[in-house]
Every structure is written in C-alpha cells, then in structure tokens.
Amino acid sequence: MLIPKKVKHRKWHKLRRRNKGVASRTNTVSFGSYGLKSLGHAWVSSRQIEAARRVMTRYVRRGGKIWIRIFPDRPVTKKGNELPMGGGKGAPDRYVCTVKPGTVMFEMGGIPEEKAREAMTLAGHKLPVKVKFVTRQ
Numbered sequence: 001m002l003i004p005k006k007v008k009h010r011k012w013h014k015l016r017r018r019n020k021g022v023a024s025r026t027n028t029v030s031f032g033s034y035g036l037k038s039l040g041h042a043w044v045s046s047r048q049i050e051a052a053r054r055v056m057t058r059y060v061r062r063g064g065k066i067w068i069r070i071f072p073d074r075p076v077t078k079k080g081n082e083l084p085m086g087g088g089k090g091a092p093d094r095y096v097c098t099v100k101p102g103t104v105m106f107e108m109g110g111i112p113e114e115k116a117r118e119a120m121t122l123a124g125h126k127l128p129v130k131v132k133f134v135t136r137q
Helices: 046-060 113-124
Strands: 034-038 042-045 065-068 074-078 091-099 104-109 131-135
Touching: 034 113, 042 046, 042 074, 046 065, 046 091, 046 104, 046 113, 104 113, 113 131
Parallel strands: none
Antiparallel strands: 034 104, 034 131, 042 091, 065 104, 074 091
16 A cells, blocks of 8 residues: 655645636646546545555456555544544554646556556546546547
8 A cells, every 4th residue: 555655744634725726737648648637626545545546457457557646645634533622633544645626636558448447447436526527639
C-alpha cells in the first residue's frame, strides 16, 4: 500500500471547503494512451488504490504499463472504540488522496483500447467515486 515515508505534520485539519472546485492539475492523460478520470469528489484511500491497481494488472497480465497518478498523502485520524468525550484528536489511522472531478487517477499504455477499457472499468468498481474512461487527445 502507498503511504508517505515522512510527513511534516502528523495530523491535518479536515478543511471547511471540501467538495468544491474541479481539478486544475493531473486532468489530462500524460504518460499512457488511456486514462481513468474522476467524475466527482472523494477521498480515495491507499487500500482502494491498491485494489484498483491489482485488478488492472491481473486483467492485462504481462502486456502494457500502468501509471498511478494519485498518491495518498492526507492523514485521517480515528479514535478508539468506547472512548469518552474529550481526550483530544485520535491517532492517524490511514492515508487518503483528495480527488476532485476531472482528476486522471490511473493511466495505461501498450495494450489495445478494448482491453484497457475493460481493465479500467473493473478498477472503477473498486473506487468510491464515479469514473470515466478517457483517451489521449
């Protein structure tokens, strides 16, 4: 699973301005020929990224190359079960990536379009956001 090697701040604020705006970077297919583009806002966890990667690599077998364009660098905290109110913020539990509409999350190249489309569709089922298959312009 993807996690940062080192972080400047262990715990982050949740932000007031969530679920606003569209992606201004990583919004075009840059490395491969095909991409998987987000259609909504979501926090994609490192486990979900890994599940999508595994299903894509299993489907294409040895052919093709896959690029992961997102990285989970945002810590999400969680408090233990049955703790009383107060006691401060919980410990970091997992890492997520903030995804906006238009973000190209995965790219693929070196395989036919039909095979790439099917692999990306299977990967989209593992993600918490609606996705769209896009090709390089």
